[in-house]
Amino acid sequence: MHNASTKVCFVAVAFALAACSANARPDDDEATGSTQSALTTTVLEAESATGAGVVVNDATASNGQLRAISTSYASATQTFTTTGTLVSGVVRLRRSGTCVSGDPWYIVRIDGLSVAAGNALPATWTDVPISGSLAIGTHTVEYYDRHTDAGCSIQFDKLTLTLNNPPPPPITLTLEAEGAVGSGVVVSDATASNGQLRSFGAPYVGATQAFVTSGPLGSGSVRLRRSGTCTGPNPYFELRIDGVAHASGSSVPAAWTDYPIGGGLGAGSHTLEYYYRYGNPGCALQFDKATITYQP
Missing domain, CATH: 2.60.120.260 (Galactose-binding domain-like)
Structure with a gap:
């Protein structure tokens, strides 16, 4: 004879498997999203x-x-x-x-x-x-x-x-803009989230980085500011994911500003792009980070 231990049988299990690039880090922040x-x-x-x-x-x-x-x-x-x-x-x-x-x-x-x-x-x-x-x-x-x-x-x-x-908690990825690849320069700045930022001094350029989600987008934001004195049109930015603008705007202030990320985003591998849409050489757009919160 033997004593059998407690047996647990899983009928349906909600699970999360998140992988991200070296430039994306998961946080403990929670946000609303699709839950099961x-x-x-x-x-x-x-x-x-x-x-x-x-x-x-x-x-x-x-x-x-x-x-x-x-x-x-x-x-x-x-x-x-x-x-x-x-x-x-x-x-x-x-x-x-x-x-x-x-x-x-x-x-x-x-x-x-x-x-x-x-x-x-x-x-x-x-x-x-x-x-x-x-x-x-x-x-x-x-x-x-x-x-x-x-x-x-x-x-x-x-x-x-x-x-x-209960469903698993939402997962927030922080994508540091200095970790992107492409145009712009990395600048050290104590006010940036990771002590660095990516600065674009001329329009029509961008930088990209990859990330992976295991569930739909719940919320997100991109943090940026302008630097210098703009003598022409106000700088205009776009935050693109998989080629689609999910955040955009002009009249970017000189102080760090969080712009919400909208639109649908499913589970899978994605490419995020920080893009300086137009402006003038008198001022720069400085991107700090993007945050993506999804429900696994």
Whole structure:
């Protein structure tokens, strides 16, 4: 005989796999985006509980074993941890033998509260729904023999819980403009997010960098400013992703300004471009960084 450990079966799991260039770094910032919860099924094998009863090998049991309790007012317990809230659950059990002093009576408790109870158990495996709620955290399930006698036992097979897990948190990538490749020069500046920026002194030029997302765009921004005195048209910038402008504007102030990034962006590999659309040689556009927040 052996004790089987708690078994967790994943029905659907929301997962994230983010890869980015050496110039992109993930942050802990959160933002809104498309979210999906995930259902998981946790199976608790009753033979893994500790306490009253004996472990019996049985090919019809879910893991080839069961826990049989034949002593009234005796129980066995096991601890488990959930990462989501309870959607539904069932306990699988049956009676064995012939009871001479009334039908066997069972109770299943979680954290001391009854979630399933009854008598008149059939001799075949029966799935009994559990009731109540279950929060995220650590819990204790108890298989309780309320009444049996020497002629019969209650055989517990497993407790199955379906849980609704919260979606993973959003991921924010910070793309430092000095890490882009192309036109412009890298300038050290203590006010820049990473101590450096990319400066464009003439229009119609840009610099690019690659990044990867594993979910849709939730939000984003690009941080830039102008430098010098513009004697002609106000400098106009574009922040392009995969060749499409997702942020743009003119009359860029001399102080660092965050412009929102709009438009749709799906999961996959992308190319971001900082572009000086037009202006005059009297002033420069200085890009600090772009941030991309997506929901994995």
